[in-house]
Amino acid sequence: MQSAPAARNHDDLGKLILRVVLALLLLFHGLSKIGGGVGFIEGMLQKAGLPAIFAYGVYVGEVLAPLLLLVGLFTRAAAAVVAVNMVVALLLVHTGEFFSLSDTGGWALELQGMYLGSAIALVFLGAGRFSLGGLKGRWN
Template sequence: MNNINLSLLFSRLGFGLCLLTHGYFLLFRGLGSGFSSSADLAFQILYFSAYFTQLLCPVLIIFGIFTRISSATIFAYFTLKIYIHNPKFWLLSNSGGFVLEVDFLYIILSLALIFGGSGKYALRAD
């Protein structure tokens, strides 16, 4: 069985729901006090784009609306986040994985959706 559209649907649903839980937490708890401590322009862009990237983009991806644009936005956000927060991203954690393992997974899934699109099972197929 070879159904790329079904795999894109499950990728969209899983990716969108996982990222939306971060957005839900962000909506009710905020970004934290240490997040906005820098006056650097890139840091401020990251700070204000967090709400858009973690709340609106996952909803668009789940429903298959502007999937490629939303995935590109998420890719840019997490790439900038890794660059700003932890430039030594290759370090391993105490459990043996990358320090920023979840961020890498979001980057890889966003790349998959950028190149794959939304598939046939979407409100607006890319």
């Protein structure tokens, strides 16, 4: 049986892995939007009757929030931003795929679902000890 400090280290390591994987994978999407712009998102927002300026929020959800997750600062808030970003993406872009399967038999939205689920988990878990916020950090 593991002692409490050893179990705590494993919990913190798990939180670190979850934060880093989610952050890095989302950053690829954010960097793509930095390079290519958010024009296509503006168009989708306008089509949905929303202001096109909201498209720039994708930079917060796919660049700033993942960077905060990566270093473990404002982790719960950053994860909440990612979760909201994913809900908006699901509703704006992927509503037609909610009840679809991919060619390989998985849910068509499994990537988006994994991002959303991981972000929600981090909202509840926080960053853990291996972060700039620290285990009991004010900004964790």
